[in-house]
Amino acid sequence: MTDKFLKQLNEYSSLTEEKMAEYLDNSGIPEDLSEVMKYSVMAGGKRLRPALVLSCSSLLGGKIEDAIPFAYAMEFIHTYSLIHDDLPALDNDDYRRGKLTSHKKFGEDKAILAGDALISFAFEIMLEACKNMNQTKAAMFISQAAGARGMVAGQWVDVKLNGQFVDEKTMEYIHLNKTAALIIGALKAGASCANAGEKDIEKMSAFGREIGYTFQIIDDILDVVGDSAELGKATGSDEANNKTTYVTLFGLENAKKEAERHTEIALEQLSEYGENAWFLRELAKYLLNRKK
Amino acid sequence: MTDKFLKQLNEYSSLTEEKMAEYLDNSGIPEDLSEVMKYSVMAGGKRLRPALVLSCSSLLGGKIEDAIPFAYAMEFIHTYSLIHDDLPALDNDDYRRGKLTSHKKFGEDKAILAGDALISFAFEIMLEACKNMNQTKAAMFISQAAGARGMVAGQWVDVKLNGQFVDEKTMEYIHLNKTAALIIGALKAGASCANAGEKDIEKMSAFGREIGYTFQIIDDILDVVGDSAELGKATGSDEANNKTTYVTLFGLENAKKEAERHTEIALEQLSEYGENAWFLRELAKYLLNRKK
Numbered sequence: 001m002t003d004k005f006l007k008q009l010n011e012y013s014s015l016t017e018e019k020m021a022e023y024l025d026n027s028g029i030p031e032d033l034s035e036v037m038k039y040s041v042m043a044g045g046k047r048l049r050p051a052l053v054l055s056c057s058s059l060l061g062g063k064i065e066d067a068i069p070f071a072y073a074m075e076f077i078h079t080y081s082l083i084h085d086d087l088p089a090l091d092n093d094d095y096r097r098g099k100l101t102s103h104k105k106f107g108e109d110k111a112i113l114a115g116d117a118l119i120s121f122a123f124e125i126m127l128e129a130c131k132n133m134n135q136t137k138a139a140m141f142i143s144q145a146a147g148a149r150g151m152v153a154g155q156w157v158d159v160k161l162n163g164q165f166v167d168e169k170t171m172e173y174i175h176l177n178k179t180a181a182l183i184i185g186a187l188k189a190g191a192s193c194a195n196a197g198e199k200d201i202e203k204m205s206a207f208g209r210e211i212g213y214t215f216q217i218i219d220d221i222l223d224v225v226g227d228s229a230e231l232g233k234a235t236g237s238d239e240a241n242n243k244t245t246y247v248t249l250f251g252l253e254n255a256k257k258e259a260e261r262h263t264e265i266a267l268e269q270l271s272e273y274g275e276n277a278w279f280l281r282e283l284a285k286y287l288l289n290r291k292k
Numbered sequence: 293m294t295d296k297f298l299k300q301l302n303e304y305s306s307l308t309e310e311k312m313a314e315y316l317d318n319s320g321i322p323e324d325l326s327e328v329m330k331y332s333v334m335a336g337g338k339r340l341r342p343a344l345v346l347s348c349s350s351l352l353g354g355k356i357e358d359a360i361p362f363a364y365a366m367e368f369i370h371t372y373s374l375i376h377d378d379l380p381a382l383d384n385d386d387y388r389r390g391k392l393t394s395h396k397k398f399g400e401d402k403a404i405l406a407g408d409a410l411i412s413f414a415f416e417i418m419l420e421a422c423k424n425m426n427q428t429k430a431a432m433f434i435s436q437a438a439g440a441r442g443m444v445a446g447q448w449v450d451v452k453l454n455g456q457f458v459d460e461k462t463m464e465y466i467h468l469n470k471t472a473a474l475i476i477g478a479l480k481a482g483a484s485c486a487n488a489g490e491k492d493i494e495k496m497s498a499f500g501r502e503i504g505y506t507f508q509i510i511d512d513i514l515d516v517v518g519d520s521a522e523l524g525k526a527t528g529s530d531e532a533n534n535k536t537t538y539v540t541l542f543g544l545e546n547a548k549k550e551a552e553r554h555t556e557i558a559l560e561q562l563s564e565y566g567e568n569a570w571f572l573r574e575l576a577k578y579l580l581n582r583k584k
């Protein structure tokens with residue numbers, strides 16, 4: 001990774017974190033509820049989805065201030081999904097990013113409500129920020145990505161088939177919805193905030209789908225060969241849960257090749273954007289080569 | 293209640309139910325997820341919030357087709373909140389409207405996800421329906437009503453103080469947010485779908501607040517004197533849970549008077565709308581006199 005890329009990623013991340021904390025502190029949300037929301041929101045993470053909203057909007061000529069509310073709304077939605085996924089009735093995880101999960105720290109009742117609060121707040125922020133129909137469309141893209149035909153659908157099928165062998169097609173369905181959908185939604189929202197037309201939105205969507213697959217394949221690989229201290233979570237959980245992954249289906253070597261193939265297709269989507277697309281290009285490579 | 297009122301309420305309810313079932317069946321949601329969502333959505337109920345959206349929009353000159361998606365989005369949000377409230381970690385209820393609650397029927401994991409799916413789907417439907425900024429604003433009003441400064445805030449404080457004595461001010465905060473907020477949101481959304489101005493939106497909001505209080509006071513009263521078969525749920529749960537209610541604070545007689553007082557103020561808000569506001573007027577009285 002170039003320093004320029006890491007610096008820009010860091011800038012997007014700082015900007016998002018600053019605004020998220022500000023919003024949660026001065027929102028009129030009951031203080032203790034806002035604390036529980038913040039505990040998970042501010043637990044770190046790559047802030048990948050906000051970076052996608054902001055960089056995509058910027059690439060297509062949008063103003064950063066028009067895209068920012070959509071950037072942290074994405075992070076709130078991502079965080080709500082993690083809080084609910086970690087619950088005892090679902091993945092039953094005690095740690096995330098090296099910290100106790102929300103329900104371990106505050107109790108299940110508060111974790112459920114903090115998740116509910118985060119998804120609602122995400123839509124509130126977006127809708128309060130809408131000044132035109134392209135922004136309304138950006139919120140729509142995000143709702144489609146997050147919902148019962150997107151992320152929740154992926155999580156549903158994953159939960160339903162938990163521990164069973166799944167074929168390649170079903171695994172792809174899960175990943176496309178559980179992981180790639182929000183990434184695609186972030187890019188489409190960023191594009192729409194920049195008043196982009198259908199063609200650009202389509203290109204960004206295709207780019208998102210491919211880096212979404214890459215992201216998930218690398219996740220599967222890191223669960224086998226990653227360093228749990230660096231990852232901030234236990235490795236080997238897929239094997240322990242008898243989970244079908246890219247690695248169990250194709251082996252480590254081929255899984256890595258598959259990730260490379262998806263990254264190639266992702267990069268092809270950017271060909272016509274020239275040098276301006278440098279950040280998304282480097283991001284695609286970063287997701288392929290990440291160690292955590 | 294006049295026959296005219298009950299007929300109209302029934303028409304709004306049928307229209308909403310028909311559209312909700314249609315949407316859930318033909319949406320591309322995984323079939324078994326859609327079944328779990330439908331189980332709770334189609335469990336009956338007064339369909340009060342959709343009726344508020346539709347009648348308020350109609351009163352202010354709106355077209356019914358512009359308001360309908362917001363009407364059933366409201367019902368999806370209401371239903372998601374019931375599914376999550378019923379969970380073991382929250383109210384731990386086994387029955388609702390005479391049927392097993394979602395988590396008793398399908399398991400906690402599926403109930404959590406069905407709730408998540410319903411709130412997301414509500415925003416998806418609204419945002420896909422938005423053709424202008426007034427509809428975007430309607431979705432915004434609903435997001436504010438449902439969120440961490442609205443319904444979830446009320447539920448949060450209620451859960452936090454569960455079993456403790458609460459003073460009148462805190463109880464009002466809980467009710468204003470947990471119950472009245474969605475009712476207010478429905479009316480503001482209906483008004484906005486009809487392209488209403490600030491003044492009308494304010495009037496409808498004040499009307500909603502007052503019938504919201506009435507609704508909750510009557511709930512408290514019915515929990516003491518209501519018929520559990522007619523209500524479709526157990527009575528006496530407030531006493532069993534040591535809950536502060538209008539009845540425990542003021543006694544049955546005064547609670548009823550308080551409900552009447554709020555209804556009076558509600559009706560005053562409608563004075564300038566003349567005969568056109570007949571449905572909302574009768575609705576306010578219906579909520580005051582309901583037995584279930």
